[in-house]
Amino acid sequence: MRTRQGPSVALPGDDRYDFRVDLRGAGGQPSTGTEFEVRKGISKMTLEPGFALVHISRIPPEQLHTERLRILRMLADSGVSAKFPKLTGTGISLTIFENRADDVEKILETCGQYFSVKRGRSVLTIYAPNIREEEGLMSRIIGHAITAGVHIDHIGDMHDQTTMVIEAGSAEKLLQSFEESDDAPAQIDYQGPFSGKKVKVMKFGGSSIESAEARLAAAMKVVTAREMGFQPVVVIGSIGRKGLPYSTDTLVSLLQDIDTNISPNPRELDLIVSSGEALSGVVFAHTLKTLGHNAEAFRGGQAGIETDGEYGNSRIVAIRPERIEKCLLDGNIPVICGFQGTGGAGTEAAGEVTTLGRGGSDTTASAMAVALGADSVEIYSDVDGIKTANPNVIPEAQTLHEVTYGEVAAVSHLGAKVVHPRAVDIALTHGIPLWIKNTFSDDPGTRVVVDDEAPERRITGVIRTGRLVYLKFDLSDASPEDRAMLEGRIYETMAENGISLFMINISTKSTGFAIPRSSFPLFAHLCDGLVLPSVSKERSAYLLQVGEEPSPQVVNQTRLLASLAEVHGITTCVTPGCSMVSIVGHEYIERPGVLVAILSVLNAAGISVLQTSDSNYSLSLLVPEAETNRTVRLLFDYFDLGTPE
Known part of the structure; x- marks a missing residue:
């Protein structure tokens, strides 16, 4: 398995994201038994970025012992984790997480000793079952580094591994040197600086945060994820539905109602519209704090989201999530305002707030999940997941436990407000598992899967x-x-x-x-x-x-x-x-006789079909609006969509 920092990744719609690229192969998993295989030579290498190297030196000989201890105690009292401490002739060197580098510099400035802090380091751990006993192996490992022109800041070894601290920029050369040699490892892992826990992106908005009670329920979902061993990253939408004080529509009307004959300036319209998410982000972060969990609110630009600069309907072109990674490393929960970013360099709106258009918070969640290499992204609303029909029309509509990416995209395109199709495209393209869940229920929700994993099923639902x-x-x-x-x-x-x-x-x-x-x-x-x-x-x-x-x-x-x-x-x-009634289903739509059967059912009920259209995942019928609910009921019953999966 190998995952490394890669080039920008193209997303559908000409978006580009400066994300980590997963090169692990089919399924994203190593071959069975690879990690546990006993063999000579190198069995595995792990590269972990996000460190800094600290040198304290020139301590007078008479103070050497006491000063070393004093400095280590000061760092420990400040919560700084010192890795790989090494005594030198006139001081000590150690490795810290890079996000604490500024803090360490401030601490050491009070010590009166000469020091340096070198950022941009990575830790390379090389696993070998008999690293000390196998003749020449340790020498060959060091030789690879020298040949690749890599300076080793620190090296240490145990009975089955050796650890190097090296410049992050030279890590790729060293990995390539190993891969092209007889010492090529069976497995190479790229680990993010917070890879000890899985990241889960959780998006809440609208009804999920429109009241204090709703926000508490949403916050408890986040707390539960943390207690289960995940590092949650929250993406937040605006508070409440249309017509409520801080909804997007209400904020727009604040400007438009001043004079309906004068259109608001696009830049200023984005400023006021994006304030809804800013407000809900701060409120939700504070809600988490009241539950005993440190949280930080970030506007889209502060979270590293760069856009193409088009006001009102921007596309994300890059995400550079350094501040979010630092927040996670500090043990806090990031709360990111959805629906927004800042114009990228070279755009007319460079550095300005721009909004992403309809479904922008869903898109933010999927894109941030890719940027962080998240384990999954979860979209929360007030329904249990994807239903076989609108429960307001068909009370016995069932929750589907699994649907394909194509099906959920079709459902969204056809008007079901479940998740924006753009968010689905991003998750599918980058292999991020997507879930649709209910903020107010413990129902497992709907898991979105690739076509090959789709269950053998008839029609998915009626929209x-x-x-x-x-x-x-x-x-x-x-x-x-x-x-x-x-x-x-x-x-x-x-x-x-x-x-x-x-x-x-x-x-x-x-x-x-x-x-x-x-x-x-x-x-x-x-x-x-x-x-x-x-x-x-x-x-x-x-x-x-x-x-x-x-x-x-x-x-x-x-x-x-x-x-x-x-x-x-x-x-x-x-x-x-008129109304459009559509049936959605993986492959089923293409079966012979489906359209004939549907038209026969509606004809027998005296319902006129004015027009039809179809796609790979859906078949749509245009019917008189007065017959909408009856059409939905007839098709729901015909395809037996009330039967639990």
Whole structure:
């Protein structure tokens, strides 16, 4: 097994994270028995960064013994762990955790003795069953270091191992020297400075922290994780749901309500929006302190999160978690504000607070888990995990113990507010186990697994996405060139204005899609009366009309264009009051006859299906909004989703 500090790692969406890279191979585990194999030569090497070397020297001979003891006592009284102490002719040398280097310098400044503190050291431990007895082995080990040009600050040996303190920057050369030699070890471990315990990233937000009682329940989850031997890292969202005093929506409205005709400055909007997480971070850290556990709150930038600098919808480009690692080394619990970071060097927002957009706290949790090499990331809410249906609609909906990354991403894309798809992508790409759990329950929750580990199951669940409007553009009179131009302009307009699209359907004579009902006024404003010149015929143009009856805008445009060009009307058929009901399932969707069976069930119940669409993990149906819950119930019963796993 080998894990080392590696280059930046590309994440989906062109994000780059300066993370540790796991090179351990399939499953991330060493071969069975490797660690315990008895063999000649080197059996294992462990590299651990995060140390500093301390030299105290030039102590007068008459003070040498007493000064050594006095200095060691001062360090011990200050809680400094001194590793590998070694007596020298005029003093003492020792190795400390690098995060205590500043403290040690302050202590030694009061001693009146000459000292130096060299940061950036790593400890390399070389295990060999017979390191002393095997002829030439110890010499060869030292020879590898010399050949690699590595200066050894300290070396010590026992019957089965030797330990070297070396410069962190030269560690890679030494490891390569060993790997390319006859003394290549069976196993190389890279350990982080807090690798004695497993790191667990735990994300809380919304209802999980909206009241003192909820925050206490969430804090107890963190305390329990610590008592189980984990080092918890908390990522916190804003307090409460929409409409509550410190929710994101409320903070935005503080600016927008001043004058609805003047849009807030994006930089200042991010400053006020990010304050919700800052407040909840401090409150949650203090809650942990009242339970007897030291905690530190960090804004995203303080936690080392760098973004691409786009206000309101940033992408994380790097995480440099040195302060979080120091917090863990100090035995404290980091509480990191989600949803935010600071613009990276070279961006227009360099050093400024920028927010990550919807689902930003989930994304923060997954990304930080990768940065810290965490054992897992847990997303907490007020439900037990992924359900087979919305329990508010189907009370007997079951909690799924395992779903695939693809399934949970599909569920999230389709509107179930469980975990943001971006967070799922990061966890999947970097092999971080992901759990969905309930803050207020001891239910084990849902474990997210790769496809190969997916249980043999039918449909995962039924998801509803309500309050949609279906739009269909009649392009039958347009030439092929103009049809391509019209479709391109329509979809570009939707993208430029951030309008979400569902149920996209493109044919030779029309194009259509569903949009949220809340986006329809913006759509009508953008498209009704829009004039698009023909690309295939001079003095010819197309006039978009939203709805069967022309609006005053369309009537006026028609009159103005009559003497200038040949006008072709493009009517947009509007079907209001729609909902999308989707079934999600690993591989099951592709089975023959599934769509036919579903349509037959709904047809027998008299429910009209206006449109369908599918993907690798889901099959979606557009139905009248009034039939949404009945459609969910029929499909829930048909696929027997009320039966426990």
